Amino acid sequence: QYTVMLDTNVTEELLQEGVAREFIRAVQEYRKQLNLPVNLRVDVILDTEEELQRTLTNHKDLLEENLLVKQFTFGHLTNEDDELSLGETKLRIKLSAAN
Numbered sequence: 001q002y003t004v005m006l007d008t009n010v011t012e013e014l015l016q017e018g019v020a021r022e023f024i025r026a027v028q029e030y031r032k033q034l035n036l037p038v039n040l041r042v043d044v045i046l047d048t049e050e051e052l053q054r055t056l057t058n059h060k061d062l063l064e065e066n067l068l069v070k071q072f073t074f075g076h077l078t079n080e081d082d083e084l085s086l087g088e089t090k091l092r093i094k095l096s097a098a099n
Contacts, residue, residue: 016058016059017059017062019052019056019086020059021062022087023056023063023086024062024063026084026085026086027084027093028067030082030084030093030095031067036095036097039068040068040097040098041069041097041098042070042095042096042097042098043070043071043073043095043096043099044067044069044072044093044094045073045075045077045093045094046072046073046074046075046091046092047074047075047076047077047081047092048074048089048090049089049091052086052089052091056072060072069098070099071098077094081093081094082094
């Protein structure tokens with residue numbers, strides 16, 4: 001007989017990683033909508049709240065690897081740029097082919 005104990009506490013680090021992975025999923029779906037080739041390296045500009053900026057910055061390597069991002073920056077985007085939702089958080093995004 002064996003006993004297995006699991007720690008079911010969700011740490012802040014795990015929550016942030018979950019948000020980063022949800023962001024990856026949302027951007028991959030957005031790339032599909034734009035008909036961007038899967039292997040195309042892109043530059044990403046995001047306009048979002050500070051907390052999400054910190055989370056995404058902390059997982060920048062994960063994002064760059066999974067989304068083939070060459071340059072990842074935060075800046076002000078206009079209403080003409082597209083909006084994505086991560087749960088209740090909204091963000092503006094601009095993707096372009098990397099040089």
